[in-house]
Amino acid sequence: MPSASPLRIVSANVNGVRAAFRRGMGDWLAAGDVDILAMQEVRASTDDLSALLGDEWSILHDPATAKGRAGVAIASRAGAHIHRVELGAEDHDTAGRWLEADYEVGGRIVTVVSCYVPSGEAETPKQVDKYRFLDAMSERMSELATHELAVVVGDLNVGHRTLDIKNWKGNVKRAGFLPEERAYFDRFMGAEGEEGYNAGAGLGWVDLGRRSAGEVPGPYTWWSWRGKAFDNDSGWRIDYQLATPALADAMVSYAVDRADAYDERWSDHAPVVVDYAI
Template sequence: MPSASPLRIASANVNGIRAAFRRGMGEWLAARDIDILAMQEVRASTDDVAELLGDEWSLVHDPASAKGRAGVAIASRADASIHRVELGVGDHDTAGRWLEADYEVDGRIVTVVSCYVPSGVADSPKQVEKYRFLDAMSERMAQLADHELAVVVGDLNVGHRTLDIKNWKGNLKHAGFLPEERAYFDRFLGAEGDDGYNAGAGFGWVDVGRRVAGEVPGPYTWWSWRGKAFDNDSGWRIDYQLATPKLAEAVAAYSVDRADAYDERWSDHAPVVVDYAI
């Protein structure tokens, strides 16, 4: 994959790719000049995804073991040299939630991971399952941290800091903002207030969105379909691009492609798009 211009990597929870295309995802994609597109909650067969995207895209896809649920995929302008779905916990290997692909960019390997963390429900078996996934994810991210150029992107279903949720006080006991969940991100990035937070602490990963945006609320990436959450910007920042330090140094641009109006949304999530000048 040539890199005369920055490598543009986008991540999007499409909330069902067939529905997203009916709502306008195709028009967004055609206008965005993306090199690598990581998708979550695909909820479609590989054949369906390939047909929607068209022949110009090379596709790797890990569908969920339960039809119509989850599913992660990575589409790219060049073929992946290799892809992997193993995360370390047996039933997660085919759950459509973790997909790694390696791409050659001017002789260097860039590893891209599309990740869809389970949403969980506080004090329930679903939350136990979420912690099992986060445990396995932590183990793999510690290994991937040794890669020079790697990025874990997707719907990680945790707001790390109070800046990441509009109504954080009302969600202190809810899945997505529980202290136990946020502690995993402390391991990835460092804890808020640490000298090395987002700059080498923890496993050393860099939250690209927070580094670019600075110490401001959001920018949010998910809003409920219900009520006035979108109109009031009462959202959550749960879609991330977490990069290794070397790749984070190459960030040339970051954006959340928030729709201009509620009726122009093609998912309840907004895509996160980052240019890496490798």
């Protein structure tokens, strides 16, 4: 990929790519000037993706074992060098949840991961599975932290801090905001109040959303379809771009591309759009 203009990487939980395109995702993508599009909850086949996106996109796709569930993909204007989907032990089914790709940008390699962390459910086997995934994810992120230019993007299904959930007090015992889950993110980029938080603490990863927004609520990336959550901006910030320090320093802009109105949404998540000068 050329490096004359910033590299635009977008993370989007599409909540079913075929439904998203019926709601207007195609028009959004055509106008978005996107270089690399990382998707989660694809819930479709590779043929479906190819038909929807068109020939100008090179597509990597890891579907879930169960048809119609999860699924992660990365589409780009140029092909990837290699890609990897293995995560954790051989008996741990992480299909459709972790996809790595390496891209050459301006003579340098940028590693992009599209990740979809299980949502979990407190005090159930689903939560045990979520912790198992987060354990495997932590191990791989420790390895990826040695890469100069790497970014893990996606629906990570955890609000790291109280700033990341509108109604955090009502969710302290709910999956997505459990102390045990948030501790994983403390390991990734440091804990709130810790020296070096989001600037070299933990494994050294940088939460670009928090670096860009500062110490303010949100900006949220997910709102329930139900009720007035979207209209009232009662959301969760669970979609991230976590970058290595060198790539974080190359960020020139960050945005949550929130729809202007409820009926203009093509997913219950908003895309996270970051431009990097590489």
